[in-house]
Amino acid sequence: MLSKKSSLLLLGPGLLFIVLGFCLPAVMLLLAPPGIGPAEVFARLGRMLQDPYDLTIIGRTLGLGLLVTALCLVIGFPIALLLARSTSRWSGLLLALAIFPLLLSNVVRTYGWLVLLGQNGVIGQVISAIGLPAPQLLYTETAIVLGLLQLFLPLAIVSCYSAVAQVDAGLDDAARGLGASRTRVLWTVTLPLSIPGVIVAATLVFAGATTAYTTPYLLGGSNQRMLATQLFNYSTVSIDWAAASAVALIMTVLVFAVSGVSTALGSRKGKTS
Amino acid sequence: MTIAAQLRDVSQVFGDFTAVDGINLDIESSKLTTLLGPSGCGKTTTLRMLAGYAQPTSGSILINGKDATRLPPEKRNLGMVFQSYALFPHMTVADNVGYGLKLRKVPAPERRKRVAEALDMVGLGHLADRRPKALSGGQQQRVALARAIAIRPDILLLDEPLSNLDARLRLQMRAEIRRIQQETGLTVVLVTHDQEEALEMSDVMVLMRSGHIMQQGTPQDVFERPANRFVAEFMGYENFFATSEHPQATVRPENLQLLERGATLNSGAHNLPAVITQIAYRGVDVMVRATATDASGTAVDLLAAVRADSGLASGIRLEPGSEITAAIRPADLVPLAN
Amino acid sequence: MSIRLAIPKPTMQKTGGRPVLGTLAVIGYVVMIVPILFVVAAAFSGGDSLQFPPENFSLKWFGAAVSYKPFMSALASSAQLAVLATLLALVIGVPAALALQRSNFAGKGWVQGLFLSPLIVPELVVGLALYQQLIAGLGTSTFTALLVGHTALLIPYAVRVTGAALSLADPFVEEAARGLGAGPFKVFTSVTLPLLRPGIVSAALLSFVTSFNNVPLSLLLQGRNFSTLPVSMLDYVQKSYDPMIAAMSTLILAATIVFAFIAERAVGFATIFGGINK
Numbered sequence: 030m031l032s033k034k035s036s037l038l039l040l041g042p043g044l045l046f047i048v049l050g051f052c053l054p055a056v057m058l059l060l061a062p063p064g065i066g067p068a069e070v071f072a073r074l075g076r077m078l079q080d081p082y083d084l085t086i087i088g089r090t091l092g093l094g095l096l097v098t099a100l101c102l103v104i105g106f107p108i109a110l111l112l113a114r115s116t117s118r119w120s121g122l123l124l125a126l127a128i129f130p131l132l133l134s135n136v137v138r139t140y141g142w143l144v145l146l147g148q149n150g151v152i153g154q155v156i157s158a159i160g161l162p163a164p165q166l167l168y169t170e171t172a173i174v175l176g177l178l179q180l181f182l183p184l185a186i187v188s189c190y191s192a193v194a195q196v197d198a199g200l201d202d203a204a205r206g207l208g209a210s211r212t213r214v215l216w217t218v219t220l221p222l223s224i225p226g227v228i229v230a231a232t233l234v235f236a237g238a239t240t241a242y243t244t245p246y247l248l249g250g251s252n253q254r255m256l257a258t259q260l261f262n263y264s265t266v267s268i269d270w271a272a273a274s275a276v277a278l279i280m281t282v283l284v285f286a287v288s289g290v291s292t293a294l295g296s297r298k299g300k301t302s
Numbered sequence: 303m304t305i306a307a308q309l310r311d312v313s314q315v316f317g318d319f320t321a322v323d324g325i326n327l328d329i330e331s332s333k334l335t336t337l338l339g340p341s342g343c344g345k346t347t348t349l350r351m352l353a354g355y356a357q358p359t360s361g362s363i364l365i366n367g368k369d370a371t372r373l374p375p376e377k378r379n380l381g382m383v384f385q386s387y388a389l390f391p392h393m394t395v396a397d398n399v400g401y402g403l404k405l406r407k408v409p410a411p412e413r414r415k416r417v418a419e420a421l422d423m424v425g426l427g428h429l430a431d432r433r434p435k436a437l438s439g440g441q442q443q444r445v446a447l448a449r450a451i452a453i454r455p456d457i458l459l460l461d462e463p464l465s466n467l468d469a470r471l472r473l474q475m476r477a478e479i480r481r482i483q484q485e486t487g488l489t490v491v492l493v494t495h496d497q498e499e500a501l502e503m504s505d506v507m508v509l510m511r512s513g514h515i516m517q518q519g520t521p522q523d524v525f526e527r528p529a530n531r532f533v534a535e536f537m538g539y540e541n542f543f544a545t546s547e548h549p550q551a552t553v554r555p556e557n558l559q560l561l562e563r564g565a566t567l568n569s570g571a572h573n574l575p576a577v578i579t580q581i582a583y584r585g586v587d588v589m590v591r592a593t594a595t596d597a598s599g600t601a602v603d604l605l606a607a608v609r610a611d612s613g614l615a616s617g618i619r620l621e622p623g624s625e626i627t628a629a630i631r632p633a634d635l636v637p638l639a640n
Numbered sequence: 641m642s643i644r645l646a647i648p649k650p651t652m653q654k655t656g657g658r659p660v661l662g663t664l665a666v667i668g669y670v671v672m673i674v675p676i677l678f679v680v681a682a683a684f685s686g687g688d689s690l691q692f693p694p695e696n697f698s699l700k701w702f703g704a705a706v707s708y709k710p711f712m713s714a715l716a717s718s719a720q721l722a723v724l725a726t727l728l729a730l731v732i733g734v735p736a737a738l739a740l741q742r743s744n745f746a747g748k749g750w751v752q753g754l755f756l757s758p759l760i761v762p763e764l765v766v767g768l769a770l771y772q773q774l775i776a777g778l779g780t781s782t783f784t785a786l787l788v789g790h791t792a793l794l795i796p797y798a799v800r801v802t803g804a805a806l807s808l809a810d811p812f813v814e815e816a817a818r819g820l821g822a823g824p825f826k827v828f829t830s831v832t833l834p835l836l837r838p839g840i841v842s843a844a845l846l847s848f849v850t851s852f853n854n855v856p857l858s859l860l861l862q863g864r865n866f867s868t869l870p871v872s873m874l875d876y877v878q879k880s881y882d883p884m885i886a887a888m889s890t891l892i893l894a895a896t897i898v899f900a901f902i903a904e905r906a907v908g909f910a911t912i913f914g915g916i917n918k
Contacts, residue, residue, distance in 0.1 A: 141675025
């Protein structure tokens, strides 16, 4: 154990840095950007929450965020389960393949969809080769969902994997011996015991998907604005700092609310089990 | 005698390692059969194949006369108690015990009754609403037992069920499992590496080594007439030597007689000249180690357990260097196959 | 690569396949990996626009990417920024992790929350905040603002990953060392630091890639003559549809694969990402 004095010495510089270099600027932005008071920010926020166009963007951000979160769990959990429970010698490679994208630039990963979905892209070529009219693929919500799914799936897999891996595989055997099919084992044993990890996965994916910039920028363009691209626009194109602060406020509150809920859920889960 | 399960030419091969090598075994109904052997002998693999967690590489498994070789565990109706207990941490004790019944769509009132019965049988009726984490190791083990019994399994399978308990609790649970088995008339297969446990609990003992069955019989059969040197060693025999009739024979340490050099036991006894090398006092007994020359002229190590006061009675000095005769009565001699 | 391997693995398990889970897994791997493969394929095109199948095989876009000045200067900037921000974050974060793991005081939960908060606040918001307060407000350079922002972003990783390594260690080893005659400083250098080393290496590797790949935070802080590589690549995509970005992306992919092997050798993948989800 460290003395009070030495822990203060160890924490002090970091606290100072975080407060001055991070907290203070963030609070200033959210409440009182340069030359503007809190009243103006909240007035702008109020108008935004009544404007149909802004509401569409908020709705799209939330909707796509939820959809991507659901897809990431529905696909990521099975992958995590199969990887964690497999005894195959390929499972190590497949796990590495699932984690590797986390190291790779989002720009590189998202750019792949431009190649696939773009005007002369692979999928368009295939469709017109069959003789069908090439549909608009890029700059659609579908494109954004695919891009975000690719981006956040590894995160979901990693979180679910560590949750599933710490569930004793012997419980699967026990449940099966008592008459449960593998599907029943999944629903009655493995999944309930992995819930804390699934909550973490859902939180990380939702927070990431609702604030991601690269994907909506490259794949949604100006047709399918989301909060992040809107914030960028207000701060660089129209330079409307009250509006930028209002959008920033919405994003920040959203993310804090989600992590608050997840922490509450997580600790309740922790108490009952 | 009815047969609950049969293993026919069953093998299990992992890569270039043969865990179980073509064994044939009949499991008798309403008996407690132990699979006994050192680690790596294939006993746990055999149990897992019987339960359906592992598929035999070749051979077949019959349960109640029907081929079950490819049947998944959930279709076999066998109750398994795992070494780690494998209790569901997110369910109460009652929910753990009722899990298999729920899957069998036993209606709730009936289910509650059977859960209570199973818990009463292991003496844990009062802990039904606890979570497994709140229980001691011994209690968890009883819950695992109750959970396996509650489904009224065709066979109850126990994989080293007592190895995680302390010595006192282990003795208690041996008696308890035996009692439950006899009360319910369940067919039980128990895997253990503890010969004492197997001797105390079994109707039938199956001794395994390197994927083969070395000997099968009642505890008395196996203990008194070990088939070969491996079984004899596993049963605690330590003296191995040749006599004029048998190239390999053994005797229990407590049956080895120590006499004055020159003295012999009466007719038919085997008398080996020996020299004491080590003495260890153990309370009631004194363990005496000696080197002797057997009938083939080979030097062998012998171990005798003698009453602390018998050395004086037979007129020999119990000390290293003392020259004696080690004698074996014909009735105590156990000839061994190679 | 091994997309197909996703299929046999689950289905070849002993008693029959798991068709639903297997199908979902295959879809997942396709979505994660296939777009990257097409980036690589596009990079070897000889044509002037993204087209499939590529007109002919050529390395010309690699040449173009490597000799494109804005990319190369942005690469240097990104590397410089990532290294400095990683070092700063470790210098600040490791002592903090030590204090948070090895002491108890009122309000510890709050302090911990404060150190992890940059993980929660959207990066775009942090970028704009730093732009307003540092660049516009105090007139600092673009690089200073970027360094402050990236360091703040990386501190949570340093605190968490080294903290996780420390929490795995027996807290009594330090007391044992004291009992054997080591002074506080000797205890730190001979016991604590070696215990922390895998955590520090993990944190450093994770911090470096996080900073190097970052877009949202850097986006609003870029200056006329200072831009990071991912941001300048985004700018280029806006301007032109030619395969040079695919070539640059392929080079980054190759570098990332090398990085992944180094990381695997040094501490193992699982260790790096295990720390995040504790």
